[in-house]
Amino acid sequence: MYVELKNITKKFGDYEAAKNISFGIEQGRMAALLGPSGSGKTTILRMLAGLETQDSGDVIIEGKVVNDIPASERGIGFVFQNYALFRYMTVYDNIAFGLKVQKEDKNKIRERVMELISLVGLDGLEKRYPNQLSGGQRQRVAFARAIAPNPQLLLLDEPFAAIDAKVRKELRTWLKETIQKVGITSIFVTHDQDEAVEVADDIIIINQGNLEQIGSPVEIYKRPKTPFVAQFIGTSIVLDDLSGFKGFEEMEPGQKVIVRPEFVEAFKADNEKFKGLMHAVEEGVIEKIEFRGSYLELTLKVNGVSLTTNRSLERRSVAVGEKMCVLLYRVYAFDQSGAETHKNKLLKGIDVEKL
Amino acid sequence: MKKKSENVVKWILIGISVVFFLLMLVWPLFEVIFRAVADGWETYSAALTADNTVSALQVTLIATVIALVVNTFFGVVAAWLVTKFDFRGKNVLSTLIDIPFSISPVIAGLAYIMTFGRSGWATPLIDKINELLGTDISLVFSVPGVVLATIFVTFPFISREIIPILHAQGKDEEEAASMMGASGFTIFRKITFPHIKWGLLYGMILCTARAFGEFGAVYAVSKARGKTFTLPLEIDALYMAGSSDSITQAFAVSSLLVGMAVIVLVFKNIVEYKAKKKEEE
């Protein structure tokens, strides 16, 4: 492990920001600390940086315990939530600051700063002040400033929170590519699951100071370990009782389950493709149709509960009140201890996703 | 219809304001000038060059400069402490710093007399120190006493101006700079100072004005005319002498302070204007 937290705890008065947190990140990876606001993720990042001090536990970087090493000597680049650009300095001076503090050679500083300016695509803007830049440009300056002294590790606190939704997507791709180009190990904090899934190699899910799960985006999506993760990642509906559904008769009444739109298939009775599955379908009535831009979201009343599913616009059109065949082929069953996948028993041997 | 009655109200309010303004603020200024030169230029310049006046001007300048330096230093340090760190008792500390602002200056003078005066508890201590150093410094009824009283009444002037600015600015920038290994002094000079520049200057102007004009606190600890009197005390002495000549002299000396007040106001307005422009940028 390149960066490691071991049994970290931190309290602010009554508020527990970290409860015995341990995890590690391999060199060169990009990790996301994901969780709802107030979950403690920013505090964890700040403890890593040395901006906060943990009550107990160790922070280890490159095999060295850095608990007593001040933030400025940990070799970490930090991008603050609102970038914390020095408002009275130009773009150039902002990026050069860390190098100047280290008393680098003037020509070397110039060279490095100009290299970074062109890396982040801000050529020609070096004499501007932060308030003369757009949100996206500011983020680029903050990024360049953080990596200017060649840190071993880059930490980013909600790097996209201050940016318009429109530009955000574009910046995500840009940041991911640039970090890969630089090749630096990095960890960023976010509350936005799309952002984490899209940018990170590893996702660390934090809730109420607890580490819920760590893994690749696909892993977390496919195999959520806790009810929280199952609900937090992806859209989902929670049902109390599934024993009335075909193929799930074995499940105990009262067993809570999570159903995602992807687990539900709805088709018209005359659909040839699903002919072989008719023994497993339930009957549903369309309650609501919502247009989501590139697909339709259908809400169907099935066995007295509402389920949602997404429908491609390429398929035949449907109408509210129309009767549909509904196939539920997978759910997450969960209790206090964790979540596990349950497949529809009647679909043994049939891989619905391949149809 | 409506428009017209609105206009009437507008001009009535402006009228009231102008009358109040002229009567309360403008007239007194002219009254001072008028009375200062009532007996002609010769009397006027004689009053200004009298030994007592010159001595008072010196004491006033000494007290003002020292108070300005001490309070600027304190104000910056205290503002940094209150806005960049979280600690228990911060609110209490902020309140305590503001005390001199809300209490009678006479009490300030009294407080120093009761600490350093003949029967003050700290007097034996001061005597010991004097003995040790072979000096003869007295902290009341002396120039140092005047300086101390002046410092007291203007104590929170600078911190009051910069604390709100630093609060609004937050501490992200300082954190980012320390993260990169900058020293406290570098952070202050390069990051914090540019933010508070104008506020600091504004606070210093207010501090100067108050230090120049302080009366009650200084009056309590300064009794020797021609030695420890400041300009306001000299004006008081001349005025209380009661003859029409000395009253004219009192106004002549006052005109100096009026000139100072006008300069302070002009300066203050320039600073405010610049700060506002900077903010709008």
Place this chain on the structure above:
Amino acid sequence: MKKGSVTKTKSIIPGFGMTMGITVAMLSLLVLIPLASVLAYSFRLSWQEFTELITRPNVVQAFVTSIFCALAAAVINCVFGVILAWVLVRYDFPGKRLMDGMIELPFALPTAVAGITLTKMYSNTGFLGRALERAGIGAAYSKTGIIIAMVFIGIPFVVRAIQPVLEKLPESLEEASTMLGASRLKTFRSIIFPEIRPALLTGFGLALARGIGEYGSVIYISGNSEKNGTQVVSYVIMQKLNAGNVDYEGAAAIALVLLIISFLMLFAINIIQHVASRRTNA
């Protein structure tokens, strides 16, 4: 991320120990210890002596005069302060900038200068004083004079407290009220006044505190007559410090009461402020 009250916070920003040390040391040496001396001095008196001292007719009279005049001046300042601030923010007229720039004159002008000038203006040696006298108003050497001086020194507090609030108040608020059919008076009373009330209270409090403790600008115009009840508290304290009849214990006792009154008033205003803000934020 929220931060509660933290006992030990190690901030990354340097200088905590140093700034804390300097701040506490300077504050203690220059302000707190001297003020504590006043307290210590007044404790040299027994309770009987203390009460006897502060219930002397001239002392009680002085307190009544100081508080009454400071209250009256603060109220007057609130009225004129609101008008001035309104006019300065909302209207354009020739000389406005000059007026705006001179509001702080009372801060910049030494109180002794203001004191003797106002005295000469309003006594029978001045044009204004003579005019008032003919109208049967003796302004100088009376409580009216004291109030005039306190209005002079207090007006900037009120104007400067309200002005920023009015500037931020969107005109659309008034327009909305007018569109709904409210009269201008009603609009002011129920829309604008509640907005400026907290700032007005702050200004009122500052002007009041300044008035109660004021010395320089008041002592000339008041005449300091025990018979007419025109001695203010600061004057009475100062009398006890003058050579000839030095009475430090007495001065300390009166100063202590004055301090307590000032703090109680500020405290009361803070409470009102707090209650009012809770009501609007609820």
